Amino acid sequence: MRCRKARWYLSARCDDTLSERQRQRLNGHLEACADCRREAFYFSENAAASTRVERVAVRPDFNLRLRAAVRRAEAEAAAPTGWHAWLTGLSLRPAFAVASAAAIILAGIGAYQFSDFSRDRAALAENTQRAEQGRLARAQAMGLSEAEPILPAGWTAVDGLSPEMQRLQEQYLAGENLPRNYIVQSEGLDDPLSNKPRPLYVMPTVPSEQMVREVSY
Amino acid sequence: METAKAIDHAIMRRIQKDEFPAFEELVDRYKSRLVNLIYRMLSDQNEAEDLVQETFLRVWTHRQDYDFSYCLSTWVYTIALNLAKNELRKRRRFKFFSISEMTEKGLELPDPKMGPSALGHLLEGAISCLPTKYKAAFLLRDVEQLPYEDVAQILGVPLGTVKSRVNRARSVLKNELKPKLEQTRALSESSLVPVRSM
Numbered sequence: 085m086r087c088r089k090a091r092w093y094l095s096a097r098c099d100d101t102l103s104e105r106q107r108q109r110l111n112g113h114l115e116a117c118a119d120c121r122r123e124a125f126y127f128s129e130n131a132a133a134s135t136r137v138e139r140v141a142v143r144p145d146f147n148l149r150l151r152a153a154v155r156r157a158e159a160e161a162a163a164p165t166g167w168h169a170w171l172t173g174l175s176l177r178p179a180f181a182v183a184s185a186a187a188i189i190l191a192g193i194g195a196y197q198f199s200d201f202s203r204d205r206a207a208l209a210e211n212t213q214r215a216e217q218g219r220l221a222r223a224q225a226m227g228l229s230e231a232e233p234i235l236p237a238g239w240t241a242v243d244g245l246s247p248e249m250q251r252l253q254e255q256y257l258a259g260e261n262l263p264r265n266y267i268v269q270s271e272g273l274d275d276p277l278s279n280k281p282r283p284l285y286v287m288p289t290v291p292s293e294q295m296v297r298e299v300s301y
Numbered sequence: 302m303e304t305a306k307a308i309d310h311a312i313m314r315r316i317q318k319d320e321f322p323a324f325e326e327l328v329d330r331y332k333s334r335l336v337n338l339i340y341r342m343l344s345d346q347n348e349a350e351d352l353v354q355e356t357f358l359r360v361w362t363h364r365q366d367y368d369f370s371y372c373l374s375t376w377v378y379t380i381a382l383n384l385a386k387n388e389l390r391k392r393r394r395f396k397f398f399s400i401s402e403m404t405e406k407g408l409e410l411p412d413p414k415m416g417p418s419a420l421g422h423l424l425e426g427a428i429s430c431l432p433t434k435y436k437a438a439f440l441l442r443d444v445e446q447l448p449y450e451d452v453a454q455i456l457g458v459p460l461g462t463v464k465s466r467v468n469r470a471r472s473v474l475k476n477e478l479k480p481k482l483e484q485t486r487a488l489s490e491s492s493l494v495p496v497r498s499m
Binding site for chain 2: 091092095098099123126127129130131132133134135136137138139140141142143146147149150151153154157161
């Protein structure tokens with residue numbers, strides 16, 4: 085047996101976990117090796133000392149303090165803590181209840197006033213009014229009657245819309261999709277039936293000869 | 302004869318029925334062992350008692366969570382050791398020095414007439430210098446005399462690891478105490494040299 089293994093066995097011997105064969109081999113080695121014999125002595129001294137390590141006495145009021153701590157912990161667990169405790173305390177006061185109800189109502193009114201829904205309705209009405217005013221002003225400036233269609237600034241009607249363009253305009257107002265290469269020129273007024281911007285012109289995205297004939301720049 | 306485990310389980314069943322006297326019985330069974338274990342880990346009795354109190358408080362608070370397939374002692378020791386480890390981690394973060402710690406504990410020369418209790422005192426000083434993982438394994442096995450299996454369960458490591466840690470701790474302590482023991486032996490042998498009569 086080598087010394088390294090013998091020293092591992094020395095620790096196991098302290099636990100009394102060596103088999104009979106291991107014990108015999110260890111004893112054989114210890115008889116022959118003085119160094120390991122010395123190590124064995126220190127191991128046994130240490131093992132004996134570890135059972136004699138001085139034990140500290142627990143203070144006599146330990147149980148009393150523990151009982152108080154348990155009571156405190158149970159009281160804390162039963163009582164609401166943090167925000168919950170604060171809110172519970174406040175909600176019991178009538179003044180706070182009235183004030184919070186008023187605050188909730190005001191917040192509801194405010195939310196409606198400043199909501200997107202309210203803003204959208206006001207903006208739509210304003211836009212419609214502004215567009216109508218602009219249309220009338222342009223018609224007046226061009227010396228046209230209010231009922232006549234108005235071209236965008238810089239555009240002049242030559243012969244009015246071709247039958248093809250009129251068909252497309254009607255198709256658009258009926259809610260049908262236009263061919264991909266046509267766009268709608270509009271002033272943003274909603275058509276009450278289709279709920280779409282009312283078209284002033286339907287025209288091809290790429291200017292064609294026909295368009296040049298219909299509208300001159 | 303009723304085993305310690307059976308007694309513990311009987312007490313725990315009463316505790317689960319909210320019987321406070323049973324809880325106090327449990328406290329009396331374990332407080333000394335736990336305080337001593339934590340005291341060796343932290344080297345501060347006040348703190349050790351506070352942590353043991355916290356341990357029992359947790360036992361009481363979580364009494365309904367106790368799993369009867371485990372040893373009660375293992376559960377209690379695990380809670381206490383985890384609290385001690387947390388405390389040691391905190392201490393590492395905020396290092397405090399107390400006047401008593403600044404004196405070289407346990408490293409002074411031994412009394413030539415050193416008896417068994419003085420050797421125990423020396424060992425105590427050497428234990429406090431061990432790394433935490435070796436210290437915990439050594440204290441549970443050699444000082445508290447718990448079986449290796451229980452120590453493995455408390456520390457949450459395999460049995461082989463516990464054996465290796467205990468062996469390592471024993472070797473470190475042996476090397477630490479060897480010079481002092483040799484010195485003591487030399488001194489005591491020299492005092493036994495017969496004086497030649499004139």
